[in-house]
Amino acid sequence: MKQSLLSRLWWFVVGGCISVGINAGLFHLTIDLWHWADWQGYALSLTVVTVIFSLWNYLLNFRTNAGWRECLARYLGAIAICYVLNYGITLTGFKQLAASREMKFVIIAVVQIAVSGLKFLLYHFWVYPRGPRPPHGAEETIEAQARQ
Numbered sequence: 339m340k341q342s343l344l345s346r347l348w349w350f351v352v353g354g355c356i357s358v359g360i361n362a363g364l365f366h367l368t369i370d371l372w373h374w375a376d377w378q379g380y381a382l383s384l385t386v387v388t389v390i391f392s393l394w395n396y397l398l399n400f401r402t403n404a405g406w407r408e409c410l411a412r413y414l415g416a417i418a419i420c421y422v423l424n425y426g427i428t429l430t431g432f433k434q435l436a437a438s439r440e441m442k443f444v445i446i447a448v449v450q451i452a453v454s455g456l457k458f459l460l461y462h463f464w465v466y467p468r469g470p471r472p473p474h475g476a477e478e479t480i481e482a483q484a485r486q
Contacts, residue, residue: 341400343462344415348425350458353391354451361387362446366439376432376442388417400466409465416460424453 361383368379392413396406431437431445 346400346462347458349453350461353394353399354454357387357391358447360390361450362443365442365446377429380425380428380432380446384421384428388421395461395466400461412465416457416465419460420453420457423456424449427453427470480481 364386365379368374368382369376370372372379374382377378377479394411396409428449431449432442435441436447
């Protein structure tokens with residue numbers, strides 16, 4: 339199943355818009371309704387968005403012939419990098435800018451958009467490969483031919 343770069347980019351942008359809304363909305367819910375600290379509220383909102391959009395990315399956005407087991411380790415690595423960057427930069431922004439409620443929404447959106455550039459590149463080129471999957475046993479044949 340080969341998917342064009344433009345299609346992947348389109349669905350990534352659509353998912354990103356939805357993701358920013360869910361992330362900021364859930365963050366503000368935890369702060370305003372449950373009176374959690376910023377670091378707790380943002381950890382929950384970012385985790386929820388990460389889980390929801392792992393399904394979005396695998397099933398809709400980055401369709402691939404590779405099975406989920408083949409992509410899982412790469413996906414977890416990419417998510418860990420992006421999660422730590424997003425969480426660290428966002429909380430630093432909250433602290434450094436003495437952010438109001440509106441400014442926190444802007445910080446969440448800007449950081450999520452910035453980190454999503456790296457995430458898209460990791461997903462497109464590394465996590466969810468676009469090329470056709472080699473037939474069963476072909477990998478061993480190719481490796482054996484390369485050694486000769």
